[in-house]
Amino acid sequence: MDLEADRVADLAGRPLSALTRRDVALALLSVSAVGALASLPGIRRGMLAAGNPLSAAFWSSTETVLEKISAGEATVGDVRNWLEATGTEPNGIIGLHVWDEQSERSQLAAEMHTRLVSHLEERLAAGEIDPDRLAAGDPAARQAYIDVQERWMTSVLPDGRVPMDALLDEKDEEYSAEWDAADADALDVLQAMLTRAGDRPLPRQDLSQACARLRQELARPGWPAELLAECGGLRAPDLPSDDAELWLTLASGVASPRGIEGWPGPAGDGKLSRTDRAIAAICAIDHFDWLAVMTALAGGGPGAPASVDDLAGYVRDYDPDDEEFGGRDEDALESVGADAGTGDEDFGLNLYDALDDLGFGPDDDDEDFDEDTMTGLFGPVITLWQALGAIGEDGRLTPLGWWGLPEAMRRVWDHSAG
Numbered sequence: 001m002d003l004e005a006d007r008v009a010d011l012a013g014r015p016l017s018a019l020t021r022r023d024v025a026l027a028l029l030s031v032s033a034v035g036a037l038a039s040l041p042g043i044r045r046g047m048l049a050a051g052n053p054l055s056a057a058f059w060s061s062t063e064t065v066l067e068k069i070s071a072g073e074a075t076v077g078d079v080r081n082w083l084e085a086t087g088t089e090p091n092g093i094i095g096l097h098v099w100d101e102q103s104e105r106s107q108l109a110a111e112m113h114t115r116l117v118s119h120l121e122e123r124l125a126a127g128e129i130d131p132d133r134l135a136a137g138d139p140a141a142r143q144a145y146i147d148v149q150e151r152w153m154t155s156v157l158p159d160g161r162v163p164m165d166a167l168l169d170e171k172d173e174e175y176s177a178e179w180d181a182a183d184a185d186a187l188d189v190l191q192a193m194l195t196r197a198g199d200r201p202l203p204r205q206d207l208s209q210a211c212a213r214l215r216q217e218l219a220r221p222g223w224p225a226e227l228l229a230e231c232g233g234l235r236a237p238d239l240p241s242d243d244a245e246l247w248l249t250l251a252s253g254v255a256s257p258r259g260i261e262g263w264p265g266p267a268g269d270g271k272l273s274r275t276d277r278a279i280a281a282i283c284a285i286d287h288f289d290w291l292a293v294m295t296a297l298a299g300g301g302p303g304a305p306a307s308v309d310d311l312a313g314y315v316r317d318y319d320p321d322d323e324e325f326g327g328r329d330e331d332a333l334e335s336v337g338a339d340a341g342t343g344d345e346d347f348g349l350n351l352y353d354a355l356d357d358l359g360f361g362p363d364d365d366d367e368d369f370d371e372d373t374m375t376g377l378f379g380p381v382i383t384l385w386q387a388l389g390a391i392g393e394d395g396r397l398t399p400l401g402w403w404g405l406p407e408a409m410r411r412v413w414d415h416s417a418g
Contacts, residue, residue, distance in 0.1 A: 003039035005046020016050035021086035033070035087131035187413035210389035211243040233258030251408035278380035292318030312374040
């Protein structure tokens with residue numbers, strides 16, 4: 001399908017005399033590259049007749065990128081750079097904000113994107129943006145173009161909003177909602193798995209001895225007590241008097257550190273402290289990894305291997321569909337499926353869809369599994385679990401850990417309890 005100049009004007013909603021480079025570029029991308037190349041001479045003649053010839057640099061760069069697209073040689077970056085070089089297409093990333101594809105933008109994002117395009121058109125007309133230099137890849141012109149966008153994104157609009165703040169707040173809310181949904185699905189899978197595992201009695205004497213030791217260690221400076229306190233968000237004067245509450249608070253903090261805002265942060269030399277690095281590693285462990293480990297340990301019971309290599313192996317081998325690895329038990333899952341709002345045979349997989357959306361989850365190719373990285377992430381976890389008495393000196397799960405670790409994870413994912 002070829003494009004006529006008048007059709008480009010219709011798509012843009014402006015007369016030929018007012019069309020921008022971006023208008024023409026977007027219209028050309030709406031048809032096949034072959035059709036767009038065939039349409040170029042006619043569009044160019046129509047623009048010239050309307051007194052809006054654009055520039056030789058634009059037409060040359062357009063022909064080049066369309067030829068690359070037609071030959072199957074163009075990258076997303078090639079097309080993105082060409083669009084941005086029109087001088088009125090916002091950069092894909094501005095500061096901390098990443099623009100979604102047009103079809104995926106929220107109402108707020110669509111509004112702000114349209115406002116920014118209008119602002120860029122004004123700056124282009126005022127001579128502050130040089131699209132020919134952008135098309136030539138001039139670094140200074142590109143930086144100036146970015147600066148124009150960043151100034152607008154961080155300026156107050158007439159209605160009092162700051163575009164960058166409004167967009168980042170919305171993204172935070174979206175991410176939080178997705179994460180909460182993943183927590184809820186993970187909790188359902190955990191509950192079904194614990195139903196299969198059966199009763200896990202609380203070893204009261206072990207708990208009492210562990211908590212007596214923990215109270216002493218948390219009252220003194222040192223590591224890993226510092227890390228345990230930071231993760232649990234507790235300091236010696238604030239420790240719960242109830243042993244089970246103390247233990248579960250500290251254990252749940254291992255999976256979901258609470259003291260992040262209180263981090264001392266980088267030292268004067270810019271380096272993270274030992275505690276900072278450990279918490280960063282823990283925070284990189286996702287729902288899938290925790291479910292893999294909880295499934296193996298709860299199913300294995302006291303004495304289950306729980307070294308750092310064992311935990312990494314549980315993640316590597318975990319298949320949520322295979323009951324050998326704690327996969328779905330249809331009878332058990334049926335009892336919680338209604339609560340999960342699924343009611344179909346795919347219950348339990350919603351979690352993994354959600355994790356995929358968040359960038360987590362299992363790899364399709366086992367060769368992509370990085371065992372060294374996974375052992376590095378679980379290293380601080382093992383240290384803290386040993387401090388809690390959940391893992392013995394022999395590297396195996398204790399009765400206290402069998403009872404408490406799944407309960408702590410239940411706390412992390414059960415928002416209704418908080």
